[in-house]
Amino acid sequence: GENVEQHPSTLSVQEGDSAVIKCTYSDSASNYFPWYKQELGKRPQLIIDIRSNVGEKKDQRIAVTLNKTAKHFSLHITETQPEDSAVYFCAASRWAEYGNKLVFGAGTILRVKS
Amino acid sequence: NAGVMQNPRHLVRRRGQEARLRCSPMKGHSHVYWYRQLPEEGLKFMVYLQKENIIDESGMPKERFSAEFPKEGPSILRIQQVVRGDSAAYFCASSPIDSNYGYTFGSGTRLTVV
Numbered sequence: 001g002e003n004v005e006q007h008p009s010t011l012s013v014q015e016g017d018s019a020v021i022k023c024t025y026s027d028s029a030s031n032y033f034p035w036y037k038q039e040l041g042k043r044p045q046l047i048i049d050i051r052s053n054v055g056e057k058k059d060q061r062i063a064v065t066l067n068k069t070a071k072h073f074s075l076h077i078t079e080t081q082p083e084d085s086a087v088y089f090c091a092a093s094r095w096a097e098y099g100n101k102l103v104f105g106a107g108t109i110l111r112v113k114s
Numbered sequence: 115n116a117g118v119m120q121n122p123r124h125l126v127r128r129r130g131q132e133a134r135l136r137c138s139p140m141k142g143h144s145h146v147y148w149y150r151q152l153p154e155e156g157l158k159f160m161v162y163l164q165k166e167n168i169i170d171e172s173g174m175p176k177e178r179f180s181a182e183f184p185k186e187g188p189s190i191l192r193i194q195q196v197v198r199g200d201s202a203a204y205f206c207a208s209s210p211i212d213s214n215y216g217y218t219f220g221s222g223t224r225l226t227v228v
Contacts, residue, residue, distance in 0.1 A: 001172075032216075034216040036219075042221070043205060043219040043220060043221050043222055044157065044205070044219050045219070046216045046217075046218070049216050089156055089157065100145075100147075100209060100217065101147070101159050101162055101170055102147075102149075102157075102159065103159065104149075104156045104157045104158070104159075105156060106155065106156045107155075107156045
């Protein structure tokens, strides 16, 4: 089955700096890669996703890149702000084939220091 | 349009009791997913259901856990004879049958076994 590894497990950056979180996956048939942000005690919230037919997607300060050959994808947050502090999870799935069962990485605790 | 509704938000059970967690999907959504999040860990897939059908239960423990999504009413995740190791946050998500978007999680039920 699919296995998703996520690095780093914790990341501290200064406000205004960029943050990069990386994930690798094992199943070459995976075609959908979402990123979720989870604040303490709250639900995971989808912040951006990418499908295997594109290599990059951007939404304001957040971008995701995908390298299908290497089977890795990354989340980039620019101009970080204190409210970006949270746990970030990457995930992978075979969209539609198996009803979108997501396999999650272990998470990255992002701390933005002001 | 209300989001995915889960109740109760917090549930305390003594060892050996039963826990029933309820999930009402978003209006028009026919797919329900259950995930478990142990303290300070990522989300683990448990089960995927459509109305009256279990599609994928590969993440469900073999004993004591069951799930259903009846024709009428919410999806139920049932844990019999709870043990301390069942203490976790249980999140439900829903999606429509042919969605091109990631699914939305409910606020979760935090189960504490004492």
